[in-house]
Amino acid sequence: MKVYYVALIGIAFLTITAFITKSVLVNVPPTRKAKSSAPICSTGVCKVPSRAAALRAGASAKLAVAYSGVSTDMVLVKGGSFQMGSADFPDAKPVHAVSVNSFWMDAHEVTNTEFEKFVSATRYVTVAERPLNPKDYPGVPADKLVPGSAVFTPPTQPVSLENPLAWWQYVPGANWRHPQGPKSSIVGKGNDPVVQVCYEDAAAYAKWAGKRLPTEAEWEYAARSGRKGTKYYWGNDLKPGGKWSANIFQGQFPNKNTTEDGFRTLAPVKTFPANPNGLYDMDGNVWEWCSDLYRPDYYQKSPANNPQGPRDSYDPEEPGMVKHVQRGGSFLCSDQYCIRYKAGSRGKGETTSASNNLGFRCVKTAQLQ
Numbered sequence: 519m520k521v522y523y524v525a526l527i528g529i530a531f532l533t534i535t536a537f538i539t540k541s542v543l544v545n546v547p548p549t550r551k552a553k554s555s556a557p558i559c560s561t562g563v564c565k566v567p568s569r570a571a572a573l574r575a576g577a578s579a580k581l582a583v584a585y586s587g588v589s590t591d592m593v594l595v596k597g598g599s600f601q602m603g604s605a606d607f608p609d610a611k612p613v614h615a616v617s618v619n620s621f622w623m624d625a626h627e628v629t630n631t632e633f634e635k636f637v638s639a640t641r642y643v644t645v646a647e648r649p650l651n652p653k654d655y656p657g658v659p660a661d662k663l664v665p666g667s668a669v670f671t672p673p674t675q676p677v678s679l680e681n682p683l684a685w686w687q688y689v690p691g692a693n694w695r696h697p698q699g700p701k702s703s704i705v706g707k708g709n710d711p712v713v714q715v716c717y718e719d720a721a722a723y724a725k726w727a728g729k730r731l732p733t734e735a736e737w738e739y740a741a742r743s744g745r746k747g748t749k750y751y752w753g754n755d756l757k758p759g760g761k762w763s764a765n766i767f768q769g770q771f772p773n774k775n776t777t778e779d780g781f782r783t784l785a786p787v788k789t790f791p792a793n794p795n796g797l798y799d800m801d802g803n804v805w806e807w808c809s810d811l812y813r814p815d816y817y818q819k820s821p822a823n824n825p826q827g828p829r830d831s832y833d834p835e836e837p838g839m840v841k842h843v844q845r846g847g848s849f850l851c852s853d854q855y856c857i858r859y860k861a862g863s864r865g866k867g868e869t870t871s872a873s874n875n876l877g878f879r880c881v882k883t884a885q886l887q
Contacts, residue, residue, distance in 0.1 A: 592622040593796040594884060595740045601747070602738055602817075604862025609814035613862070617823050618739050620884035623732065626787035626798040627711035627806065627877045628723065630704045633694060636723050644719045645870045646693040666690040667714050668873040669698050670783075670850060672772045679855055685772040686873075694719075697784075697874045709786040711804045711877040717842045717869045720807045720878040729880035731809040734843045734864070735825045736881060741800040741846065742861065743793040751793065751801050751861050756853070764790055764802035766859060767852040783849055783874070801859050802851060804877035805844040805867075812841040812866040833866060841866045848875035 597620040604610040636642060646667040652660055669689040677684040691700035694714045704710065715723075717731075724730050732740070741751045748754050752763040762768075762779035769776035781789075785803055792798045810816075810827025814834065831840045844867050847859020858865055867876070 591625045592882065593625050594620065595623050595736070595795055595797075596620050597884075598739070600739050600742055602735060602862070604860065606860065607858070607863050610817065610862050610864050612817060614817060614820070615822055616735050616739070616820075616825060618733075618735050619824055621732075621736055622882040622884055623736070623740050623795075623797060624729075624879040624881070625792070625796060627804055627879045628720075629709055629787055630694070630712050631708035633712040633715070633723060634708075636726050640722075640726060642719075642722055642726075644694055644714070644872070645716045646714050646872050664690040665693070666699075667692040668871075670772075670874060672775070674773060676770065676773055679771070692874065707784075707786075709788075710784045711787060711799070713784065713804055713874045713877050714872045715807075715877060716872040717807050717867065719872070721809075723878075724880045727880060729882050731807055731878060732881040733824070733826055734808045734810040734845065737800075737806070737808050737845045738862065740795055740797055741793070743795040743797070743800075745794075745861075748861055750859075762790070764799070764847075764859070765849050766802040766847065767850050767854075767856075771850075771852060771855040781849060785849070800846055802847050803849055804846075804875055805848050805865055806846045807867070807876075807878040808843040808845055810843045812843050812864075836868075840869050842869060844876070850875055 597618050599615060599617040601613050602616040603613040605613055647665050649665060650663040652658075652663055655663055666689050668686055669692050670685060671687045671689075672685050689699040692698060692702075692714060694712050695704055696702050697704065697713050720731060742748075743751070745751070745753065750756070750763070752758065757763075765779055765781050765785040767775055768778040775782055779785075785799075787803075788798050790799060790802075793800055808827075810825075811829070811831040813828045813830070813832050816828045820828075827843070831842070833839060833841050844865035847856065847863075847865075850856055851859040857863070
């Protein structure tokens with residue numbers, strides 16, 4: 519099986535076979551199944567991993583009635599117009615005028631506590647927890663085909679940034695309850711954003727909660743919060759007032775994180791200041807799924823009012839794989855390597871891909887008089 523790479527968030531690609539055989543690697547989580555190879559960093563930008571295998575083994579339980587206590591911590595984002603995109607990234611061009619209607623948005627990323635309520639009510643099984651079908655991985659020993667997911671595992675010494683396998687591993691037993699593998703736990707971390715959830719998992723939660731995933735336009739409009747043309751969603755200074763405004767990577771990537779912002783990996787929601795809309799962590803912490811399918815050329819013809827994304831997905835670096843947009847960056851982003859946490863930039867991920875730096879938040883359409 520060949521390994522794929524995707525310019526992301528940034529986003530890169532990797533197959534479970536590559537993980538097992540320790541062949542080539544990617545920037546973020548690998549895919550469980552791939553079809554062709556591509557340059558690791560064709561644009562000089564950090565690439566987020568995608569999981570390219572439609573792994574749907576294991577039936578998902580029927581969604582239950584929405585839990586009434588989930589939809590409380592939302593803020594109203596009043597509709598309006600803004601300049602969407604960025605001239606600094608090929609797939610975020612051209613910068614164009616977009617209008618969106620009013621909507622309610624989760625003030626913070628969905629937490630472990632909230633996701634646990636969903637799982638308890640529905641008995642939902644995430645993709646990372648489901649069995650792997652040997653037919654999808656010819657040539658891989660059966661004893662290696664165990665449920666798991668991609669985990670950031672930094673090396674102890676400097677490595678070439680052209681080899682993401684040096685800091686990503688496929689870890690058996692890694693899932694939302696055990697984000698970094700079987701020995702890790704979310705006990706006592708109920709306010710951390712839930713991770714190791716793929717698009718399929720996030721969409722299932724949103725449906726149960728009586729919400730939906732945000733469109734890419736809604737997400738960026740909410741993140742910009744009225745600011746025009748700034749380098750970051752919080753402004754133009756990396757450290758306004760000498761303080762970090764988001765949970766990102768400081769130091770020498772990937773082996774030396776100085777944790778200057780106070781966190782090596784995840785930060786509990788609401789740790790950093792909210793933006794003017796009252797929304798937390800629209801930059802850094804974890805990547806967030808959007809409802810739009812991904813195409814690098816979509817902005818060239820997207821509608822001006824409430825764009826919903828293209829009708830189909832296409833990524834020239836991994837043709838044939840269905841991908842959705844991701845936004846906001848994660849605790850692994852920095853100006854040294856993964857720069858797609860900057861305002862207007864885009865990420866992407868295959869529908870069944872997950873990692874320990876990927877989560878989501880939800881929205882609801884606002885009915886205003």
